[in-house]
Amino acid sequence: MEATVALIAEHFNGALSPTFFELITFANKLKIVTQAKPTIVMLGEEIEEVANKATHFNGFDVIAIEVPGLASYNPETYKAVLKSFLEELKPSFVCLVQTSTGADLAPALSVKLGAACISSVQEISSESGRITFLRSVLGGKAQAVFSAMTDITVVSIQPGCFERADTGACSGNVNVSRRAYRSLRIQDLGVRPGPGCDLLLSEAKVIISAGRGIRQKQNLALLFELAAMFSRSAVGCTRPLSDSGWLNSGSQVGLSGAIVSPDLYVACGISGAQQHIAGMQGSGFVVAINTDHYAPIFNHSDVCVVCDVIEFAPELIKAIAKYRQVT
Amino acid sequence: MRILLCIKEVPETDAPIMLDQASRWIRDNNLHCYRMNRFDECAVEEAVLIKEKFPDSILDVVTVGPKRAEKILLRALGMGVDNATHILSEHTGYLSPFITASWIAKFASDKDYDLILTGVISEDNMQGQTGPMIAELLSMPCATSVIFERISYEERLIYVEREIESGARHCMKILLPALLTVQSGINKPRYPSLSKTLRAKKLRIPVICSDALLKVETRERPELIRHPSKSRQSLILEGTLSEKALELAAILDKKSLIK
């Protein structure tokens, strides 16, 4: 039997998730090294229309499983239905995106299938038939290359690492089947919207962003002062700062916060975990200030300043003021 | 309520780390400073808050790790956890979440926990797998990235809000027993109290040898570990503070970023 790769596609309110296209890019890379045939797998209540959308521009077949009553993601239903389905399909790889859904599903599926599980994959490569997956570890301080030793591997990809690629118009087959499952232990109560991104932050041309390295809440004043040196600027932050209430959650930049792309992003006392990088990597010019020479943020910066941000910020304010006087 | 907390020691992330090409992982040595995974501190805090609401609750904490990891168990006891167990593993190098989860699930399998809490992710391994795997191995329902919970004990239900994309919240009701992975922001972890810490230091924390629990084969392994590649030019400024500041201002000016 021909080997298959199952791509678990997410959708919401009749639309494909934006990360779906990254999964397709990844699948095309995997296809080159495995020769296995990718098949898109989707679950849902009224699934046919979105299943038809999923096959456009990639030519992969879609297996759509209609589950009555499954209006949105229910972990119990998804795991149970996918398990029985994947046991029949016997794919060599099960691929997901490390979204909140993918992160919830991947480890459970791997246990059910006796598969290896490799999360948040950023690159795929193959050497003499051995397929390896690169991922960040230790907050981005190192990268490790993993391989699986099992017949089935569950892989989740890190959002933002496999760019959407247009592959031309072609469609595969869409096969809709039905399976009934009633979740007994988890009742889905729907989704409540998040705080949304601060208007100031989303429109800012310059973002001065604060991380745990600023140490004390009162030090934020310095960063507001620095931000005031620029027009159309705002102060952003990392998750620990919004967690502790130093800034409101609309100021948080990253995977679970705002995705920003200002002309200038100044990271102050930010380590550069991949969940933060995901929110700011589209910035025009990036400056990072950090005491740790090995801080991962430096790898994603145009200019690196190794020093204490509390000492440096006043100097920078002075220096910028000088330039303003000259010009 | 009987609650199990799973906590992990991680190397301090602010300090330089060393890579070990032999084990293809982060070098495990006593030069690194180890502490409790931050997300696990939130899990411990949440359990202590539950105990404040349901004083009959019993809080157990477990870690899989070397001798050194006892330190974080003491910290959890200092925060208000009742009992600690150390699953001792002197394994160096990469330890698969599946192995850790298998050991913990085996340990928990005969203890009738109503609730198991883990962190959403570990700061070193960063896979976020251990919790959902334990749940699966114990056939428990699981909610990941939980940012709010409320227990209704009579109904044996837990209401949870999972954090999903852009900070939105997925709300669910789950029948106990259940496993939650705890996201930061759910609470503010307390500092250990001195009296509880001193009391904990007098305890003998039971140790279980991981090999005696269960033999599990790893399903994935690291082939290589390396320092990360750069996505930008990473120009490092040299000189005194004010020299660096002036140089940066000059660069920003040249790029027309100062207006």
Ligand SMILES: Cc1cc2nc3c(=O)[nH]c(=O)nc-3n(C[C@H](O)[C@H](O)[C@H](O)COP(=O)(O)OP(=O)(O)OC[C@H]3O[C@@H](n4cnc5c(N)ncnc54)[C@H](O)[C@@H]3O)c2cc1C
């Ligand atoms: C599912 C999930 C979603 C997440 N979403 C987000 C998100 O949207 N946004 C986000 O930011 N994080 C997010 N995180 C958290 C992320 O993993 C990191 O924990 C977080 O980004 C770290 O924040 P930090 O850089 O401020 O703190 P740390 O990692 O503690 O870094 C602090 C840095 O400051 C430096 N420093 C210390 N003192 C000074 C000083 N005086 N001067 C200069 N530098 C100094 C240190 O060297 C260190 O590099 C998420 C995590 C998970 C699991």
Ligand SMILES: Nc1ncnc2c1ncn2[C@@H]1O[C@H](COP(=O)(O)O)[C@@H](O)[C@H]1O
């Ligand atoms: N060695 C361990 N001992 C106890 N709990 C662990 C261990 N490793 C991971 N965990 C738990 O699983 C969570 C996620 O870890 P990980 O799967 O490594 O990202 C952590 O926050 C801990 O709660």
